[in-house]
Amino acid sequence: MQRYSRASRILGCAIALPLIGSLLASCSAGAGPDSTAENAKPVAGGTLVYASGDAEPSCLDPHVGGNYPQALVASQYLESLFTKDADGKIIPWLAESTDVSEDGLTRTITLRDGISFTDGTKLTAEAIKANIEHLKDPNTASSTGYLAVGKVVDIEIVDELTAKLTLSSPDNALLESLSMPWTAIESPKALERDQATNCASPVGTGPFKVESWEHQKAVNLVRNDDYVLPVGDTARADDKAYLDGITWRFIPEAATRYAALQSGEVDVIDNAQPDTIATATNDNSLGHLDAPRPGASNRIELNSSKAPFDDQRVREAFIRSVDANSGISALYFGTAQRSYSLLSSVEPLGYTDESLFGTDAAKANELLDEAGWTERDAEGYRVKDGKRLSLDFPVSTNQSVPAEQSLFEQFQAQAKAVGFEVKIQLLDLSSWYGALAKHEYDLVSAPYTKVGPSVLRILYHSNSTVPAPSGYFANNAQVKNEKLDGILAEAEQTNDEALRASLYEQAQKLVLEGYYVLPLYDQQNHFLYGKNVHGVGATTAVSSPIYYDTFITE
Amino acid sequence: MSRTAKILSIAFIALWALIALAPSVLAPGDPLAVNPAEAFQAPGTTHFFGTDESGRDIYTRVIHGARDSLAIGLAATALGMGLAIVLGTVAALSPRWLDEIILRVLEALYAIPSLLMALLIIAFTGPGVGPAIVAVGLSTAPGYARLVRSQIRTLKSSEMLEAATVLGRGTWLRVRNHLVPNALKPLLALVTLGIGQAVIWAAALSFLGLGTPPPAPEWGAMLSAGRTYLHLAWWMSLFPGLAIVFVAAGATLIGRALGGKARTT
């Protein structure tokens, strides 16, 4: 009898404790070790364990599809023709030099000599041709890369290391497009394999290579011992990475991911939650890399193609009725700064105008009265001609973190005070795309990562309202402005840097002043890493970290 | 059931009925009023249960959330039981071949994991209170149906035998009015357990992002939102969780008291 009662008492205890624990909980990330780390000397060896909060990609080849989780992992084993330097300028990487003809229709690219893929194939102009053709091939089902090389119509091999690309119209964004992981260069021999095999282990020139992929467990990367660093000089004897390998895991639950980092089970995590970042940086227990993604900022777009947002006054009224700043500071713990620009803060050509976005409920009410929404129904929402002022807001649980979902809920409550009914629908990714394709939205937040201001054409040119066969279109705000179209087309074709900057500024002004968009903040891209991890900071042009300089100390 | 038990049960049910039907009596505030400046406040005198990430008062949200959560729990269980009674009774009292068919159908429904069924239903209908009720109800029905069927069969073999030998026609009605209710009494305890389970199911659906749309203060959705901030603001998770446990526990105890009465007859 004693045995059982003791056992059950212990068990009883074991159950009560966690419940009590939640009462006594006080987060302590733990007093971290001193930061003597900065002066640590690089040491070779060790395997980095990385835990991503994104969904496991269905294909490790970023040519297929083309989303950010793919870019994050592929940045370790694939390289692009161009990249961004520390000042944000586009520089050649796998390419050595590049030239464009007077009329802008022919772009010549010369590769560096002496670089090989991990399957032994030498990097030649054949690779450029094979890769671009792979991107344009419908069987590859590329989304992002396909759009990026949209203007390339022909590739001619001039000599072993030189290729000539013929364009349908001048494209001064081509180099930026070729700096992204989604247009990275893979071995032509590897590309000839069937897609399932290439998806499981793409072959590139990067500092690491794919050894194996255990579904739902991890992608195992090992060091590429024949790696050649295209640009620059390292203090190393050879060009090899310090790490023996990287174990790339997927832990979708934020709390679990952070707990694993704290206990040392993983070394680096992404998609760090704002409050954990604030705690970690405050008590210096973990390292923090803040790398906002390029392209568009995180913003809410208003569907101007149908009522009620076909009226600019109603659009402005909505934007003025919500208070983004107090919500952002409460929910993001200082890790996200309010943005008043269409473009990410890492884009040098971003234009910003804070004066357009001041919260002003009185003005909002005035505008709505002006627009004819003068009556109110029993629940306090505005009514016009018998129709309620109702807005559909599909929110993708994949794209919007909990803090952002809460921010939208705050907007919902604030807009209600002015008379808007905002209906938030939390949807999975497929259903979300479905709702957008069917135009069942008035508000939407759809991030878009791309290098360079040419993203503005993708998002705001009227051609982008024409859906792809899958129903997808990128111009969610449904901006159809001839003048804007002209500006955007010209901006992409001119060779004059000053003119380009001025045209893009005009374009952004047009969109911002039309109140098509409510900018919120940069696309958040925060990484936290353990104190024994050093040399973190180098990123690709799309702000995905590369672990070439990284090493682990004990 | 003893007098104290009776009084406690009635008080319990009355309390929750009041909360569900007239929440403003106990919580006059607005459950949807956001106030970012007061986010993440610990429980205190102004906010009994603290505030959430948007500064909303959790006490008010828990009280107002009773309606959605209880509605899902009760309606889903009612739907499930209703279906179960119909299917189970028909199966128990019908000829062999029909019984076999229905049994197979029940087994097939039973064999599909309930979460998968719920996922498929909600993928089809979209998230919301109604779909949550249908999803949870349909997935729990087969289990209850089997129990109803076996209960009736046991009773049927004993009563029918007796009745058939003693009386002539007209037994059927008496058997039906007497048989079915008696078969169901022992299931009462299960039903009350089921109400708690249904509320938890709805919470799981919210966790997977398929629950009631915001800003509805449904307990499951609050639990799900609270777990992101568990180490920072434990009160966001504790109080909705306590509400769920309180309802489930109370329902179970009441059911047990009722079931206990049946056993003595």
Next chain:
Amino acid sequence: MGTIAWAGRKIGGALVVLWLVATAIFIAIRLIPGDPAEAIMGGPGSQASAEALAAARAEYGLDRPLIAQYLMYLGKLATCDFGTSYSLKQPVIGIMGEVLPNTLWLALLALAAAWVLSLCFAAQAMRANRVGAWVGNIVEIIAAAVPHFWLGAVLIMFFSSMLGWLPAVDNGTTQGLVLPVLTLALPLAGFLTQLMRDSLSYAMSSQFALAARARGESRLAVFWRHGLRHAALPALGLTGWAFSSLLSGAVVVEAVFARPGLGRSLLSAVLARDIPMVTGIALFSALVYIVVMAITEGLERAIDPAGASS
């Protein structure tokens, strides 16, 4: 009836059930909005051209009439060809084979743990101490009322972050199994105990038990030898359901603890409208359920061959 006839009936019934499940899934998936061809071509928002989509439809037979698709589907299943996953582009059987053992192992351990816990709770209830019994009662009810995702998060916070005793995520060791198994087992244990309670108190107050007590046997001995058998039967009968519900719980637990498994595959398959994966997993779960049911029915016959207790 003879064992062979019994087995034959069971197998026949099983096939009917599997067919019904396959049909139900076929219909259910087709009702969900979303173009399967899109799912094949790399998910929503794809830039696939109209020709590519048409080609995908032809290859997977999606442009044929529904009846033809249904018959093709049944035909393939009969030969155990579950097809290729739309999103992962690999054979469904292969992927399932990779992740299946993890979930099965987790579910079995959780079932065993739930039973052990449940028996301990039930034994606890046998104490003469009223307060102890009441506390046990409350603990069971709370255990059964706690959602998996919440329990998992609290356990991680407590045992991983604060105490550092156990790892938060799967690292291949037995330690990594403790928290997930506990998360799955506790609510089930609470539920099972409550089920056993009624039969248990009934059995313990029956003539047989009282007589044994009068003979001088301790409460515990009577519990083990007599009460348990009666109490366990209804709980045992629900083992099939319990296993199936553990598979459901695994979806949540695998997500919270980042464990590879069938549950996670199922969730992402439904979200990606990956018809072959969903079908494969659903049919497999049905099969498992049927097998477990057969085993428990066999056990029931062994424990209580006369079928005397209801």
